[in-house]
Amino acid sequence: MRWQMTSQPGGLAPPPGPDRERAVRHAEVALRSIGQPNSVAGEFDFWNDRYEGRRLFSELLGTFFLVLVAVGGGMVNARFGGNAVPYGAKVVAPALMVAAIILFMGTVSGAHLNPAVSCAFALRGDFPWRRVPAYVVAQFLGAILATLLLWGLIGKQGSAGLTLPGEGISTTTAMLWELVLTTGLVSVILGTASGAQQIGTLAAIGVGSYIALAGLWGSPVSGASMNPARSLGPALVLGDWTSWWAYLVGPVAGGVLAVGIAYVLRGRGGGRSGVAAAQGTLGVDWRPGSQPRT
Secondary structure, three states: OOOEEOOOOOOEEOOOOHHHHHHHHHHHHHHHOOOOOHHHHHHHHHHOHHHHHHHHHHHHHHHHHHHHHHHHHHHHHHHHOOOOOOHHHHHHHHHHHHHHHHHHHHHHHOOOOOHHHHHHHHHHOOOOHHHHHHHHHHHHHHHHHHHHHHHHHHOOOOOOOOOOOOOOOOHHHHHHHHHHHHHHHHHHHHHHHOOOOOOOHHHHHHHHHHHHHHHHHHHHHHOOOOOHHHHHHHHHHHOOOOOOOHHHHHHHHHHHHHHHHHHHHHOOOOHHHHHHHHHOOEOOOEOOOOOOOO
C-alpha cells in the first residue's frame, strides 16, 4: 500500500480512495472508544450503515416466514376443510417458526419480527429509536408479502388467516387479552436478552415455548396475535379491518408494560448482552467474505 506524507501528527496517511475512507472510519471508532477495551469498541460497528440492508432483509424474511405459517394455517383450513391443519398444530407452528428464525438469523438483526418488540427494545435503551421505523416497515412488508403469496397460491378465503375476537368477545376484551399476552411475550424476550441468550438456543426455546403456550389457551379469545405486523399486514391485503385497533393498541401497550416490569426486575437497560440481543452481532462477530483455509 502506498502512503503519502502529511503535515498531521504521525507523518503518513493513505492516498485518497477506499483505504483512506476505511482509515477515517477506524479513527472515528478509536476516538469514540478511547480508554475502552476492543470488545467494547466493537459495539460501534452496529452504527455502520454498511450492514443495515442485511438487517432489514433479515427482518423482512423472518416476518415473512412467521406470517406465512400463522396466516397459512387458517387459510389452508378454509380451503381444504376445517381439520386439514389441526388446532394444536395451527397454534404451535408459528411458535416453532419463531424459534427456528431466532436460531438462523437472530445474530443478524436481533430477530424482532414484531413492531411491539422493536419498540420495547428501544424503550429499554437497547436499540436506537432512529432504526425502529425501518424495522417496522420491513416487518409489515414481510407480513404483506406472505399474505399475498398465500392469496395467490390458494385464493382468498374470506376472513381466514386474520386475527379476530372470538365469538361473543368484544373488541375491548380482545385488546386487553392481547395486552396481557404480549406483556408476557416481551417479558420473556427482554429476560432472555439480558443474559445474551436472544442469539442462542435458550431464547429460541423460551420465546417459542411462550408463543405456543399462550396460543393454546389464548387463541380462542383474541387469536393470540401479540404482533401488529402479523395482524394488520393480512388485514391490509384482505381488506378486513374488523377490530383492527385491538391488535395495535394491545401489543404495543403490552410491550411498554413489559419494559416497566423489566425495570423493576433488573433495573435500567439490558446491559451489553441486551444490546447484542436487540441489535444482533452482525459487524461485531462477523465479517463478510470467505475465511482463508489453513
